[in-house]
Amino acid sequence: MLEPQMLFVKDLEVEREGNRILRGISMQVHPGEICGVLGRNGAGKSSLAYAIMGLPQYAPRKGRIWFDGEDITEWGVTERARAGITLAWQHPARYEGILVRDYLKLSKPDAGEEDLEEALKLVQMEPFYLDRMVDKGLSGGERKRIELSSIYLMKPRLAILDEPDSGVDLLALGEVMGLFKLLASGGSSVLIITHREDVAAACDRSYLMCAGKMILEGSAAAVKRYFLSQCEPCVEQKPENTGEAALNHA
Amino acid sequence: MHNLSEEYKTLVSIAERTGGQPGSFGSEDVIYIVVHGNRILASHALPGVLIEASETGDGIDARIIVQAQTKVSKPVHLCFGHLADSGRQVIRSRIFLEEGSSAEFQAHCIFPNAIEFLHAMEGEIHLGPGSAFSYREVHVHGPEGRIDVRPVSRVRIDERAVYRGDFTLVEGRVGNLAIDIDVEAHGRRSRVEVTSKIYGKFDDFCQVRDIVRLTGAESTALIKARVVLKDRSQGKFLGLVDGAAPGARGHVDCTEVVQGEARAVASPVVQASHPEAEVTHEAAIGRIADEKIQGLMAKGLSADAAIDFVVSGLLR
Ligand SMILES: Nc1ncnc2c1ncn2[C@@H]1O[C@H](COP(=O)(O)OP(=O)(O)OP(=O)(O)O)[C@@H](O)[C@H]1O
Ligand SMILES: [Mg+2]
Numbered sequence: 001m002l003e004p005q006m007l008f009v010k011d012l013e014v015e016r017e018g019n020r021i022l023r024g025i026s027m028q029v030h031p032g033e034i035c036g037v038l039g040r041n042g043a044g045k046s047s048l049a050y051a052i053m054g055l056p057q058y059a060p061r062k063g064r065i066w067f068d069g070e071d072i073t074e075w076g077v078t079e080r081a082r083a084g085i086t087l088a089w090q091h092p093a094r095y096e097g098i099l100v101r102d103y104l105k106l107s108k109p110d111a112g113e114e115d116l117e118e119a120l121k122l123v124q125m126e127p128f129y130l131d132r133m134v135d136k137g138l139s140g141g142e143r144k145r146i147e148l149s150s151i152y153l154m155k156p157r158l159a160i161l162d163e164p165d166s167g168v169d170l171l172a173l174g175e176v177m178g179l180f181k182l183l184a185s186g187g188s189s190v191l192i193i194t195h196r197e198d199v200a201a202a203c204d205r206s207y208l209m210c211a212g213k214m215i216l217e218g219s220a221a222a223v224k225r226y227f228l229s230q231c232e233p234c235v236e237q238k239p240e241n242t243g244e245a246a247l248n249h250a
Numbered sequence: 251m252h253n254l255s256e257e258y259k260t261l262v263s264i265a266e267r268t269g270g271q272p273g274s275f276g277s278e279d280v281i282y283i284v285v286h287g288n289r290i291l292a293s294h295a296l297p298g299v300l301i302e303a304s305e306t307g308d309g310i311d312a313r314i315i316v317q318a319q320t321k322v323s324k325p326v327h328l329c330f331g332h333l334a335d336s337g338r339q340v341i342r343s344r345i346f347l348e349e350g351s352s353a354e355f356q357a358h359c360i361f362p363n364a365i366e367f368l369h370a371m372e373g374e375i376h377l378g379p380g381s382a383f384s385y386r387e388v389h390v391h392g393p394e395g396r397i398d399v400r401p402v403s404r405v406r407i408d409e410r411a412v413y414r415g416d417f418t419l420v421e422g423r424v425g426n427l428a429i430d431i432d433v434e435a436h437g438r439r440s441r442v443e444v445t446s447k448i449y450g451k452f453d454d455f456c457q458v459r460d461i462v463r464l465t466g467a468e469s470t471a472l473i474k475a476r477v478v479l480k481d482r483s484q485g486k487f488l489g490l491v492d493g494a495a496p497g498a499r500g501h502v503d504c505t506e507v508v509q510g511e512a513r514a515v516a517s518p519v520v521q522a523s524h525p526e527a528e529v530t531h532e533a534a535i536g537r538i539a540d541e542k543i544q545g546l547m548a549k550g551l552s553a554d555a556a557i558d559f560v561v562s563g564l565l566r
Contacts, residue, residue: 053548057540077547086548093542096505097563106549106559133563154549 005066006031006189007052007085007158012063014051021047023212024063029158034180034190036200036220038227039209045193046090048209049160052191053087054080067158084157088164090193092147094135100146101130107154119149122179140167148179159183160191165199177202197224257286257333265329265358268420269388274327282327285310287339298322299353309340309370315348318378322353330371331360335395338368345373347381347411354384362422365395373403377411379437384414391422396454402430409437409466417446418565424454424483433462435469435498442471447565450483450512457486464491464498464527471500476564479512480557490519493527502531507538507564509557 005028014022021044029035039045050058052065054077064073072080095103104116111119117127123145132138134146144167151159165176176199180190192203200206206223208216216226261284262275274280275292281299284292288305295301298320303312316322330341347353361367377383391397407413417429427448435442446458456479462471473489491500502518520529538560546556 053544055540055544077544078550078552081548081550089541089545093539093545095542095560095563097566098559106546106551150549 005029006033006068007191008066009048009052010064010066012048012051012060012065014047014058014060016047016057021212022051022060025209025212025214027207027214027217029189029191031189032184032187033205034184034192034203036203036206036223037191037193037209038195038197038200038206038223040195043209044212045195045209046162047212049087049162049191049193052160053077053085081156085160086151086154086156086158087160088144088147088151088162090162090166091140092143094138094143096133096135098134099130100132100134103134103146104130104150104153107150111153115153119153120146122152122182123149124175125149148176152179152183155183155186156188158189158191160193162193163195164192165194165196197227200224200227255286255291258284258291260333260362261286261291261329261331261358261360264331264360264362264390265327268358268390269386270327270329270356270358271325274324275329280324280327281322282329283312284329285331285339285341287332287334287337296322298351299326306340306342308338309342312341312343314343314345316346316351316353316381318348319350320348320353321351325354325356328355328357329360330357330369331362331390332367332369333363334367335363335392336366338370340368340370340372342372343374345375345383347377347383349378349408350380351378352382355386357385357387358390359387359399360390361397362390362392364392364397364425367395368398368400370400371402373401375403375405375413377405377407377413377440379408380410381408382412384416386416387418389417389419389422391419391425393422395423395425397423397425399425399427400430403432405431405433405442407433407435407437407440407442407466407469410439411437412441414443415445417448419448423452424448424450424456426454427456429456429458429460431460433460433471434465435462435471436465437469438467440466440469442469443474444472445474445476447476448478448485449561449565450477450479450485452481452483454479454483455485456483459488461488461490462492462500463494464500464529465494466498467495468497468499469495470498473500473502473504473518475504475506475516477504477506477514478509478561478564479506479514480509481512482510483512485512485514487514487516488519489517489531490521491529491531493520493522493529494524496524496526498522498524498527498529500527500529502529502533504531504533505564506533506535507561508535509537
């Protein structure tokens, strides 16, 4: 691709169990940009994240994905990660018997104790968490913050963050955004998935997603205005050829 | 004192590399025994602990008594092994902790070259009132071949005594493993915790049979098994807790992870033969969830490395 985008998604279609959950998504993320994807429950935001990360269950039946000008549509998850794409899951997995320290070191194998402590500090966590396990013993919010600090340590080229703000009540919005800005200023691009319009509003640019489609792209403020005023009920945005699709909006 | 044979040096260096406290073997203030085949290469006791060990045709007979109120501060190091690729070793032991005593034992069973080998541990353990005994058995096997391993323990626990047993294979093939542990917690408020962690590969066969009878009032038990099976390996787990006394409480917690063509059977059995006992269980057999593996792959790990990482935690 010739444009200076880092990520370029074109006409992406993903189907799961007969449901067309992504219906021709096109979007892009530029280098160093914080880009938001806003949308209500069930819009397809997580599915888009999985498709970009390359999860085989979300392999597109149509459309292509380019990263740094290379067509990565057929690449596996590991290959994409090694090229610099990573994803913080909406509900990050738990690992029995794994120390937070060892988990964080996956992102930066040569990290010293100070690096790990700094990464935790950025998400308002004390160093003693390094000796906790990444298992069920962590609260949902703690687990998510650890995921954010692991992404910070990775310094990926593109960080996809699926609802990094949900469940993270102790981190004020400003602090979450501060972390993303730090990532971006370090040269990473950040794609933030959210259904909080204030988070989207703090991005450089946003997309509004509805029923498996991007229905709006623009300044974060404009997208937020649209989301608040016109987006409901979203069902009006029925995509064509839906026939079978029972897109349930929670 | 012991003669520093090659066998001694090899066994001890492996034991130290796999969880043994470096410098323990040969130390003046640590209790230890090192046995190669049926030869006792070294043995050291301390006041308050009696060790009688004799060589038999295919192993040793040992009797260990921790005398009343003796608190053994440093872990007792036992090292049993053989460097040959075939043969047999049978370790028969009787361990008695007298009232109020406590000790932690680490047994290192080391068979780095075993291809056709039988290693049996026949232990009888008796914990006197108020004593505490923790027994950790660590195995190091060869990278190939089938070793037959038969750890069998019969444990009796008096009132307020605490038993903790832990079996881990840290290196090499499981081979053909049959753990058989039978505990009777007949003392009031006695406590039992039995843990097995096994990683079966290729055509390994692992069978774990942990049985705890809670016949003492208010006695408690936890049986925990983490079995990971890949390739064509097979595993069978039987965990049984019988709550047979008022206020007895028990729990069986078994997770078997199966990859490849491996097969697993888990039977957690809980029974309350006394109406005021409470026993529960959780058992899961399954593959490692995709999201766990993919979460690690998104950090750049290969699928295999991701599985090994998850397994390292399960078996920790
Ligand atoms: N495996 C699946 N099989 C069938 N439908 C699925 C599957 N996974 C997701 N969907 C459907 O696809 C749609 C989009 O789901 P997705 O999780 O991407 O939404 P989302 O925008 O992330 O929602 P939320 O805000 O709740 O996280 C939903 O209607 C969901 O029910
Ligand atoms: Mg989602």
